[in-house]
Amino acid sequence: MIDGTGPVGGERRRLFRSAIDRWLGHVVERTEKRIARRQYFRPPGALPEVGFLAACTRCGACADVCPSSAIMHVRAEGGLAAGTPYIDPGVQPCTVCPDMPCASVCPTDALTVPPALWEGYRIGRLELVAERCITFKGTPCGVCAEACPVGPAALAIDEGGHPVIRSEGCVGCGLCVRACVTSPSSFVLTYAEG
Structure with a gap:
């Protein structure tokens, strides 16, 4: 019986780990490519896209508090982004609220209020x-x-x-x-x- 502590077990573990790392690398790469297919203008204070998609619970609180109704939700056809908030400036641009209520209400910090509010932030x-x-x-x-x-x-x-x-x-x-x-x-x- 091999207990995984000898040279054969250590090598097997290293090979297994290497295979898992390669597989995860491919999964992340494919996910990033799928995300990059369609870009969305995210509400103020959004994390970078991959982190945003992971953190956003699609609760809709940001859209509910937006005074200009600029925040909409990606439709079901949006794949991984479905249900997440976005802004379509052609429909209703962000009105640059001085207190960022959309980010303030986010329960998961997918949207966060930057320390200097709008300074240096870009939609x-x-x-x-x-x-x-x-x-x-x-x-x-x-x-x-x-x-x-x-x-x-x-x-x-x-x-x-x-x-x-x-x-x-x-x-x-x-x-x-x-x-x-x-x-x-x-x-x-x-x-x-x-």
Whole structure:
């Protein structure tokens, strides 16, 4: 009888452990690829996606307290993300509440209120498509800057009357995307990294 303590047992254990580690590595890799298929703009204070999906209980408390009704839930077809909260800036952008009630109410810390609230936090990353913006065609506007809840620290109008995104201050809420008078919008919101 082999008790697992000798050289054969130790080698067997090492080989078994190596096989398990390889298998788990493949499972994690496949899971990350499935998650990456569809990205969602998560509510403020969200953990990175893999951790968020593991921590979120899909309770809906964040959506219940959102004063602007910006938080929706991924449908059943969303696979691993089904039932989790997300924001669709094209439907209803986040209004950048000063106290982040959505994160405050989360029972599992899938959403957490950062120590400095919005400072350094990003829902998305904003880009300007100058070819679409009417200010670059000589028409004064400024609707985007008026819609920005952060103000000139995030989106300002320069001396030429053109919008200027200040990425260090912009939280990527999407309010300017929705407010923009051009169709399609002169602003594009992409997924924040990290």
